[in-house]
Amino acid sequence: MEKLKIGGIKQSLELCQFDLRGVHSSEEITANVSKLLLSQKINMEFLTHYTHRNNYHQLTFCISQDKFSTTSEILKKEGSLPIGWEINSRGQVGIITIFPHQSAIKILGAIMVSWAAQSIPIYGIATSLSAISFVTDYQLIDKAIDVIQDLFQLPKDHAPLKPEIRYCQSDIVKGD
Amino acid sequence: METIAVYWEPRIKTYGFQRITDLALIEFSCPLSNIKPLGEILSQDDLKILRPKFIIAQVSNHEISFIICLPLKESKDFHTSLEKTSSPTPYKYIYPVSIIFFHGPHFGDRYGIANATFSSLSKAGIKILASGCSSASVFLVLAQHDIDKAEETLSETFEVAK
Numbered sequence: 001m002e003k004l005k006i007g008g009i010k011q012s013l014e015l016c017q018f019d020l021r022g023v024h025s026s027e028e029i030t031a032n033v034s035k036l037l038l039s040q041k042i043n044m045e046f047l048t049h050y051t052h053r054n055n056y057h058q059l060t061f062c063i064s065q066d067k068f069s070t071t072s073e074i075l076k077k078e079g080s081l082p083i084g085w086e087i088n089s090r091g092q093v094g095i096i097t098i099f100p101h102q103s104a105i106k107i108l109g110a111i112m113v114s115w116a117a118q119s120i121p122i123y124g125i126a127t128s129l130s131a132i133s134f135v136t137d138y139q140l141i142d143k144a145i146d147v148i149q150d151l152f153q154l155p156k157d158h159a160p161l162k163p164e165i166r167y168c169q170s171d172i173v174k175g176d
Numbered sequence: 177m178e179t180i181a182v183y184w185e186p187r188i189k190t191y192g193f194q195r196i197t198d199l200a201l202i203e204f205s206c207p208l209s210n211i212k213p214l215g216e217i218l219s220q221d222d223l224k225i226l227r228p229k230f231i232i233a234q235v236s237n238h239e240i241s242f243i244i245c246l247p248l249k250e251s252k253d254f255h256t257s258l259e260k261t262s263s264p265t266p267y268k269y270i271y272p273v274s275i276i277f278f279h280g281p282h283f284g285d286r287y288g289i290a291n292a293t294f295s296s297l298s299k300a301g302i303k304i305l306a307s308g309c310s311s312a313s314v315f316l317v318l319a320q321h322d323i324d325k326a327e328e329t330l331s332e333t334f335e336v337a338k
Binding site: 031112117123133 | 203208211212214215216217218219220221223224226227228230231232233234235236240241242243244267268277279286287288290293294295297298304305307308309310311312313315
């Protein structure tokens, strides 16, 4: 059977993930948490938010792994989150982004089946105009990419894009 | 080697705001232990024609929940096909919703974009039904009647590149 075509694969550096979950409150949780992270100059590389059944909200976000402790501390600080909200975190995750030409749902389904067969977890998914991003275990990211490469037809000579630099943002400008 | 670049936008730039209207939002969930059968359902050939405009999935309590926005006709067919199966369980169907999405020259490599987005919409009293930010893009799903106000608010917050 002919393999589905995709345009490419990109992987992230090592990240960490936070899942915040709780019942609706008058406070806007996404605005509050993004403000907290702004105060620490932390960039969110992935974010999903949704109000589930029973009025439960879930905010999931991924940030650079080296910000794990700082973020845990500020989220656990009293008053950071509405009362009763739970925080779950994963210390080492990575994002694999694929660029499908079409059939996004079929591609999504095929990845779910193949990763499940290899015990590769999915911790989150988000799409943009031309891409589908999957959050998975960072320790399994190479294996997850191998599965995708076997599953789909990629452009000739394609190699997964892997970032080699990390942006560090600071107010301090170093001189010579 | 350390490379230092100094640049800061006083007002975050975007390439403009784009909308997709007249969509339906469908939420469905299944236990994580059933992710393979769910994947088999989604990879069926008859769903190949679907053109989802927005997908997110969240995991909690050993369950994975999908939120998908589709054009009305496709959403009805998809919802019907989900209801015929024992897993996943469809929970929500909201119509009409709209998406507003945007990206900018420095999205993905700077902080503050999420705060600028969510704080301004929150202050304006606009309820976001779902959001997904990945690949340097921001996607927001709103009730259709909120879309004009949301674009107006975001246009005041961000600088739209001319």
